[in-house]
Amino acid sequence: MGIYQLLKTENKARRGQITTIHGILQTPCFMNVGTSAAIKGGVSSPELADLKCQVELCNTYHLHLRPGDTVIKTMGGLHKFMNWNRPILTDSGGFQVFSLAKLRKIKEEGVYFQSHLDGSRLFISPEVSIQIQSNLASTIAMAFDECVENPAPYDYSARSCERTTRWLIRCKEEMQRLSQLPDTINQKQLLFGINQGCTFENLRIEHMQAIRELDLDGYAVGGLAVGEPTEEMYRILDAVVPHMPADKPRYLMGVGTPSNIIEAVARGIDMFDCVMPTRNARHGTIFTWSGIRHMKNRTYQTDPRPMDEACQCPACQNFSRAYVRHLFKANEMLAGRLTVIHNLYFYNTLTEKIREAIDHAEFQAFRAEYSEKLSKKAPDD
RNA sequence: GGGAGUGUCGCAUAGCGGCAAUUGCACCUGACUGUAAAUCAGGAGACUUCGGUCUGCGCUGGUUCGAGUCCAGCCACUCCCA
Numbered sequence: 001m002g003i004y005q006l007l008k009t010e011n012k013a014r015r016g017q018i019t020t021i022h023g024i025l026q027t028p029c030f031m032n033v034g035t036s037a038a039i040k041g042g043v044s045s046p047e048l049a050d051l052k053c054q055v056e057l058c059n060t061y062h063l064h065l066r067p068g069d070t071v072i073k074t075m076g077g078l079h080k081f082m083n084w085n086r087p088i089l090t091d092s093g094g095f096q097v098f099s100l101a102k103l104r105k106i107k108e109e110g111v112y113f114q115s116h117l118d119g120s121r122l123f124i125s126p127e128v129s130i131q132i133q134s135n136l137a138s139t140i141a142m143a144f145d146e147c148v149e150n151p152a153p154y155d156y157s158a159r160s161c162e163r164t165t166r167w168l169i170r171c172k173e174e175m176q177r178l179s180q181l182p183d184t185i186n187q188k189q190l191l192f193g194i195n196q197g198c199t200f201e202n203l204r205i206e207h208m209q210a211i212r213e214l215d216l217d218g219y220a221v222g223g224l225a226v227g228e229p230t231e232e233m234y235r236i237l238d239a240v241v242p243h244m245p246a247d248k249p250r251y252l253m254g255v256g257t258p259s260n261i262i263e264a265v266a267r268g269i270d271m272f273d274c275v276m277p278t279r280n281a282r283h284g285t286i287f288t289w290s291g292i293r294h295m296k297n298r299t300y301q302t303d304p305r306p307m308d309e310a311c312q313c314p315a316c317q318n319f320s321r322a323y324v325r326h327l328f329k330a331n332e333m334l335a336g337r338l339t340v341i342h343n344l345y346f347y348n349t350l351t352e353k354i355r356e357a358i359d360h361a362e363f364q365a366f367r368a369e370y371s372e373k374l375s376k377k378a379p380d381d
Numbered sequence: 382g383g384g385a386g387u388g389u390c391g392c393a394u395a396g397c398g399g400c401a402a403u404u405g406c407a408c409c410u411g412a413c414u415g416u417a418a419a420u421c422a423g424g425a426g427a428c429u430u431c432g433g434u435c436u437g438c439g440c441u442g443g444u445u446c447g448a449g450u451c452c453a454g455c456c457a458c459u460c461c462c463a
Contacts, residue, residue: 035416042419057415095415103417116417147415194415225414233414254415275416282419283412298409328419329408336419 003190003217004249004270008358012241012268015358018218018249021188022079022087022139025054027249028265028358030351031089031273032344035059036066037082040278041340042333045084051313051341052348055139056084057273060132061093061124065117069135077137077185089273090138092129092171094194095254098147098226106146108163126170130191134178137185142220143171145194150228157198161207168193168211190217192251198223199232201239208243218249221269225255234263241268258287258350258374262367265354272351277343282336284328287346289370291378293321295339299380300325307338313345350374 008015018025032039032053039048039056048056058078063069075081078088096113097104103114110125124132129144145164148157172191179187193211197203212219221240224233237252244250251271252264261272277287284296288308293300295307306316307324315324315338327335357366 031415033416040416040419059416062416089415091415096417098415100417142415145415220415222415227414251415256414260414272415274414275418276414279413279416279418279420283421285413294411296410331419333419 002247004247006246010358010361010363011266013265013354013358013363014250014268014270015355016249016270018087018270020087020139020190021186022085025087025271026355027270028261028351028354029054029271030261030347031055031057031271032348033057033273033275033278034082035275036062037072037078039340039344041282041336043337043340043344045082047341048084048344049086051345052352053086053344054348055087055089057089057091058136058138059091059093059096060129060136060142061091061096061113063090063136064093064124064132065115065122069132073135073137073185077135079137087139088136089140089192090133090136090142091253092133092142092144092194093124094129094142094145094222095147097124097145098149101149108166110144126167127174130171130174130178134175134184134186134189138189139186140190140192140218141171141175143168143191143193143216145196145222147223147226148196148198150198150223150226152198154198154200154203157196157200157203161196161203161210164194164196165207165210168214168216172214172216192216192218192220192249194220194222194253195240195244196223197236197240199228199236201236204236204240205243208240212243212245216248218251218271219244220251220253220271222253224252225260230260233260234267237264237267237269244268258347259371260375261347261350262354262371262374265358266363266367274347277347278340281339281343284335284339286339286342287374288378289346289374291373291376293378295321295324295335296328297325307342308346311342311346311349313342315339315342315345 003019006016016027034056037058072081097111105112110123113122126144133141144167146160148160175191178184193216195208197207249270252269255272256274286293286307289310300321303321305321308316324338357363
């Protein structure tokens with residue numbers, strides 16, 4: 001019996017739950033990104049729990065470099081290390097093959113990297129990635145894939161997909177091997193495969209059909225939101241999601257804006273992660289139920305209202321727009337902390353409301369009300 | 382009273398005679414999608430029929446085709462000597 005339980009559907013939108021050894025995840029869900037085992041902006045694990053965060057995402061590549069996955073294994077795994085007892089998903093380092101493109105060389109056996117920290121030479125293969133993730137002892141490990149840039153030539157995308165499939169087989173075999181070892185911390189670690197294929201619908205579908213044969217714990221759509229127009233992303237989701245197993249979690253990697261999330265849920269996606277709420281928060285942009293606000297703008301200089309009047313987060317319960325703007329202008333780190341707290345609470349509340357909407361068969365109405373509004377600038381109020 | 386030096390965008394700075402003028406901070410605006418990002422980009426005299434036009438580097442004159450730049454006088458500030 002699988003880890004995913006489908007509770008309810010509304011058209012293609014799915015309400016479900018994922019059972020793990022670190023607790024149950026209600027889906028659709030947003031995974032809060034803490035790349036280096038920390039939410040950038042200074043939010044600790046206990047605080048994160050208060051922001052309705054169900055699951056945190058950490059990164060294989062970054063933690064392998066620093067402090068080193070063996071250090072984390074020595075410390076008892078990521079959960080103990082950062083004092084987070086709910087699920088953790090680790091990304092495989094595949095995205096860094098894409099984002100650190102100038103520092104790597106891709107081969108069949110794996111990828112040769114130069115560390116972005118000190119230039120030292122590294123090698124990450126499917127086996128190495130899984131070994132690192134095993135040491136990290138995350139709840140869910142991601143397969144080591146190649147995230148192809150956009151645009152990419154058809155031939156290259158096709159060959160890359162085939163290689164990603166071969167790499168996925170190696171990931172699965174390595175995971176099975178490690179699960180037998182007595183000193184493996186999490187012998188029940190889950191493995192998700194990743195679909196690629198750039199913006200070519202037939203490649204996407206062929207690749208999905210190939211990897212679903214491997215009967216993994218869940219499936220992700222990768223390689224989207226990497227520069228293609230939003231409509232392209234939706235077109236690919238429309239094409240590929242129907243080919244994803246219905247009895248397993250579906251994860252859209254790296255996405256996205258509140259609108260993207262609503263639209264992807266409408267197309268059958270269950271899980272999301274994105275740096276946008278934390279990064280934009282640190283840079284002064286917040287998401288609200290009225291739309292986007294740039295908190296550095298002069299218009300908030302003497303605005304006594306909370307950042308989002310419809311928000312129950314600790315930042316909105318205690319501080320004014322004028323104060324937050326002041327903190328940004330004064331370069332105080334509390335500025336980024338408060339906006340990160342708000343944005344994560346917003347994303348976690350957004351997915352919570354999506355779940356409630358599907359529960360009550362009101363998702364289409366929810367989508368109609370918020371899909372466009374949330375990613376536009378808030379009207380001057 | 383004598384001598385030396387300095388006055389350029391809010392502050393601080395750069396500027397061999399071709400300059401609407403450098404750079405930093407501050408200011409304004411925008412971007413950010415599996416995080417090499419507490420980052421990055423743009424704007425910042427006025428008017429414009431977007432080709433330009435006008436005003437502008439303490440003040441007033443002068444030299445010059447052309448002056449923030451050279452000269453003279455004045456004003457202000459700083460330092461040194463009495």
